[in-house]
Amino acid sequence: MNSPASQVEEKGLRMLNEFRAFAMKGNVIDLAVGIIIGAAFGAIVSSLVGDIIMPIIGAITGGLDFSNYFTPLSKSVTANNLADAKKQGAVLAWGNFLTLTLNFIIIAFVMFGAIRFVNRLKRKDEAAPPPKLTRQEELLTEIRDLLKSLDVRGLRPSDTAAGLK
Numbered sequence: 561m562n563s564p565a566s567q568v569e570e571k572g573l574r575m576l577n578e579f580r581a582f583a584m585k586g587n588v589i590d591l592a593v594g595i596i597i598g599a600a601f602g603a604i605v606s607s608l609v610g611d612i613i614m615p616i617i618g619a620i621t622g623g624l625d626f627s628n629y630f631t632p633l634s635k636s637v638t639a640n641n642l643a644d645a646k647k648q649g650a651v652l653a654w655g656n657f658l659t660l661t662l663n664f665i666i667i668a669f670v671m672f673g674a675i676r677f678v679n680r681l682k683r684k685d686e687a688a689p690p691p692k693l694t695r696q697e698e699l700l701t702e703i704r705d706l707l708k709s710l711d712v713r714g715l716r717p718s719d720t721a722a723g724l725k
Contacts (some may be wrong), residue, residue, distance in 0.1 A: 605670065609663045626662075629655025 582588065614626065630642050633650040645651045693701065 602667065605667045606663060609659065609666055613662070613666070614659065626655040626658045629653075629658070 617626075628642050630645055631652040631654060632638075632645060633652055634648075637645050637648045637651055639645040639648055642651065642653055642656070646653075
């Protein structure tokens with residue numbers, strides 16, 4: 561008779577083996593790689609927006625910095641920058657929201673472009689003509705087509721090549 565401890569250990573090993581089989585499936589590995597690449601891509605786009613696009617917009621608009629725009633929600637907020645204003649009380653940081661929305665739009669546009677590029681490559685692969693058949697493949701195709709055209713349902717064994725001895 562198995563002891564309760566050995567049954568628990570056996571169930572634990574079985575569950576560990578199931579988890580290992582699940583984790584090693586291609587889809588899970590692909591998902592993990594996608595998440596890691598996505599996080600790195602998000603950091604790149606955040607840098608693109610924060611370090612390149614927003615300063616250009618700021619230069620065009622005369623030093624406009626969206627991330628520091630806010631609306632105080634209480635009368636005790638008198639600060640001129642967002643960090644100090646948050647310390648004084650409730651604020652509506654709409655400039656930060658606008659910056660994050662711009663980040664999202666840029667990420668979505670870049671992803672759209674990448675997916676469009678991949679789909680275009682797939683279409684080119686699908687449009688490529690099939691490779692030319694070898695002579696042997698051509699003969700086998702002809703034989704297959706001839707066999708398909710025969711009406712073998714009404715034949716007797718004596719009508720076939722085996723019965724023609």
